[in-house]
Amino acid sequence: MATNVPQDIQEIWQMDLDHVIHPFQDFESFKETGSDIMSKSEGSHIFDAYGNKLLDGCAGLWCVNIGYGRKEMAAAIAEQVVDLAYYSTFGQLTTPPTAKFAAKLAEYAPGKLNHIMYSTGGSMANDTAIRMVHYYWNAKGQPNRKKIISRVDAYHGMTYLAAGLTGIEFDRIGFDQEEEIIHHVSVPNVYRPRDGMSPEELCDFLVQELDDKIQELGPENVAAFIAEPIMGAGGVLVPPEGYHKRTQDVCRKYGVLTISDEVVTGFGRLGHIFASEPVFGLTPDIITSAKGISSGYLPLAATIVTDEIYDTISAPREDGGIYSTGFTYAGHPVCCAAGLKNLEIIENEDICGHVLKVGPYFEEQLKTLMDLPLVGDVRGKCFMMCVENVGNKETKEILPPEARVGDRIAKHAQERGALVRPIGHLNVLSPPLIMTTDEIDFLVSTLRASIEATQDDLTREGIWKG
Numbered sequence: 001m002a003t004n005v006p007q008d009i010q011e012i013w014q015m016d017l018d019h020v021i022h023p024f025q026d027f028e029s030f031k032e033t034g035s036d037i038m039s040k041s042e043g044s045h046i047f048d049a050y051g052n053k054l055l056d057g058c059a060g061l062w063c064v065n066i067g068y069g070r071k072e073m074a075a076a077i078a079e080q081v082v083d084l085a086y087y088s089t090f091g092q093l094t095t096p097p098t099a100k101f102a103a104k105l106a107e108y109a110p111g112k113l114n115h116i117m118y119s120t121g122g123s124m125a126n127d128t129a130i131r132m133v134h135y136y137w138n139a140k141g142q143p144n145r146k147k148i149i150s151r152v153d154a155y156h157g158m159t160y161l162a163a164g165l166t167g168i169e170f171d172r173i174g175f176d177q178e179e180e181i182i183h184h185v186s187v188p189n190v191y192r193p194r195d196g197m198s199p200e201e202l203c204d205f206l207v208q209e210l211d212d213k214i215q216e217l218g219p220e221n222v223a224a225f226i227a228e229p230i231m232g233a234g235g236v237l238v239p240p241e242g243y244h245k246r247t248q249d250v251c252r253k254y255g256v257l258t259i260s261d262e263v264v265t266g267f268g269r270l271g272h273i274f275a276s277e278p279v280f281g282l283t284p285d286i287i288t289s290a291k292g293i294s295s296g297y298l299p300l301a302a303t304i305v306t307d308e309i310y311d312t313i314s315a316p317r318e319d320g321g322i323y324s325t326g327f328t329y330a331g332h333p334v335c336c337a338a339g340l341k342n343l344e345i346i347e348n349e350d351i352c353g354h355v356l357k358v359g360p361y362f363e364e365q366l367k368t369l370m371d372l373p374l375v376g377d378v379r380g381k382c383f384m385m386c387v388e389n390v391g392n393k394e395t396k397e398i399l400p401p402e403a404r405v406g407d408r409i410a411k412h413a414q415e416r417g418a419l420v421r422p423i424g425h426l427n428v429l430s431p432p433l434i435m436t437t438d439e440i441d442f443l444v445s446t447l448r449a450s451i452e453a454t455q456d457d458l459t460r461e462g463i464w465k466g
């Protein structure tokens with residue numbers, strides 16, 4: 001760390017280095033440089049402990065949708081802490097925010113998704129969905145329906161089962177996987193389609209592949225298909241037109257349940273509280289939600305299920321068993337109060353309307369980066385975007401991992417006052433949904449300068465010939 005840093009900041013840096021195991025830690029570089037310390041925030045900006053103001057192109061981790069430093073959120077949270085900081089929601093106990101927020105979620109969720117099981121993170125929401133699906137099929141008298149189909153490059157979290165659903169190869173290195181229940185089909189990647197297929201051909205292929213996979217596993221053994229409407233951490237992959245509707249039709253044909261993981265796409269990121277139906281024509285059996293549900297102010301997640309699933313899991317069992325599962329902090333009153341206030345802010349400020357209006361401008365401006373030699377693709381929708389950096393635009397060949405192209409661009413951007421998230425050779429942009437066109441202009445011009453600086457570095461170091 002820099003030498004002219006106040007003593008207390010140095011101590012924090014040292015405590016972190018000595019004691020924190022960070023998620024997704026590259027221990028080698030961590031041990032070399034430690035962590036950047038982020039300490040304050042306002043609107044779309046973060047201030048690090050060294051006084052630098054940074055435009056946050058990541059909304060934390062796709063989550064601070066309403067932006068930072070909202071006093072109304074602080075007041076709602078404080079009020080609830082004083083009224084009732086915690087009570088259990090096990091069995092027949094509830095709290096006012098727990099019930100009110102569930103009713104709000106049911107109001108916004110499509111179709112007959114009217115019942116909410118709470119948890120505190122996206123991984124837990126997905127784990128809960130799978131446990132519930134298994135319980136559902138047992139109750140239906142179809143106990144063989146246990147297999148879950150997910151997709152290569154999907155990201156569904158990092159609890160044991162959610163990590164199994166996640167299909168990103170790099171995240172599996174060195175870990176064990178659940179392989180009995182979970183199976184994967186191909187990724188809908190139109191930038192890197194298999195065998196150079198057109199988007200239409202790719203869509204036909206993927207729909208048929210899912211059908212074949214269900215048949216191979218035996219429809220009587222398949223419980224559910226899980227998919228993000230737009231794949232996030234796997235590379236912000238927007239599927240070919242009609243993909244979701246057609247895969248849902250395949251699932252319905254075989255009685256397979258559908259789970260739409262809206263942990264990232266929900267709460268305004270694509271201009272709707274839930275994107276499944278308005279953007280993709282989907283009416284899933286289950287929606288999982290987290291992140292923007294509370295804009296990251298407090299940990300909160302929801303598994304939202306249909307009347308039919310609810311009626312099935314709530315019917316009395318002959319063996320006397322009950323739906324014995326849940327978490328201490330399910331429906332936590334303070335987190336639900338934060339959820340209610342977050343939703344109220346989204347509604348009152350018409351944040352979804354802002355995203356629908358400004359989102360296309362963001363897409364258009366980012367696409368201007370396509371003239372840079374290093375940029376192979378710019379894709380995404382509204383406030384969920386990604387730049388894919390390549391070594392060769394024609395062949396789409398990726399630079400070797402040691403080029404650390406995404407990291408370098410992110411570092412250059414941070415030095416220039418903006419945060420963009422590196423994922424391998426990609427840079428992901430998922431800003432707070434309140435971002436203005438001026439801030440978008442700054443973000444895009446900073447990214448351009450950072451990619452150019454990276455091109456210069458790579459050329460100078462002989463890693464890239466342009």
Ligand SMILES: Cc1ncc(COP(=O)(O)O)c(C=O)c1O
Nearest residue numbers: 121122123155156157232263264
């Ligand atoms: C689509 C999706 N699902 C689930 C998760 C897991 O959420 P969490 O990290 O809150 O457990 C994430 C996290 O990024 C995600 O992007």
